[in-house]
Amino acid sequence: MEWRLLPLRIDDAFTSMAIDEALLKLNAEGKSQNTIRFWRWLPSTVSLGWFQSVEREVDLGVAKKYGVDVVRRITGGGAVFHDYDGELTYSVVCKQSDVPTDIIESYKFICGGLVCGFEQLGVKAEFKPVNDVQVNGRKISGSAQTRRWGSVLQHGTILISPNVRQMFELLRVSPEKISDKFIASVFERVTTVEREIGRKPSFEKVREAMKAGVEDSLGIKLVEGEITDEELELATELKSKYASDEWLRKR
């Protein structure tokens, strides 16, 4: 089975969220093929899960100070700091019938591609239910999935070399916790490609590794293709929702 692989894109958070939703909607309508894309966040962004309260999770003052955007995702899960220089993000959109019905099994299916991709980079990782990929118990990738209209969107992080200290300034962790000791404890729970292999690979190299991993693990062929005008037009329409205060402060 052939899926489309889109070129690496760099967009602001609102555009990226809108593209993901547009791909999901048009896939469900039979107008977009199953698609995988890798992309980056410019500027760096804090994304919130669908169910999270913005006031309780993010320090909007600190976000403003650093010029970091804040966006609510279409998917559940936790708040994530997406560092422009330190993370490659992926999105998978496909028919629900192309992944296992069981939610955890479907995460495992898609994350299997990442596990295989990490292996290509020399990192021995494994799927950790519900939605993480870990190396020796440390998280290197976190994913979030939604299912709408008969299709699935799963997107998630591939941590290459994020700024962990900035992450904890932005996310609401009590200030006294942001000590060196606390940062050290985070390093016990989170890891990065750079840390595991001792150097920082290029984003393009990581993308190539993940592409190969996904093809092997999912048993599909990825064919490079462009985003369509129809997809971009719908994304442009949807973007204003993600940029709105109403959406951000939904909870």
Place this chain on the structure above:
Amino acid sequence: MKFAEFKAPKGVIKVELELTDDKISRIMLSGDFFMYPEDAIEKLEQSLNGVKADRDSLLAAVQRFYSSTGAQTPMIEPEHWVEAILRAVGG
């Protein structure tokens, strides 16, 4: 306004609520959990409104929510919502 959070095996449930005559008169659930479909969270909140804030009544309301909507919340059980709500009630 009462607030509490409860760490379920996977995910933290945060509860804001108000009580009137021992019944929930306003409730907002938030946190880093997953629920499919997502907008079912509003139905869960609605189905808790007006419910007496004791364990049995809350559990019955949450179970009714699951059976009437078919919503799925991986690794979050009805008891976890109830525990989170009771903490807010007591806090």
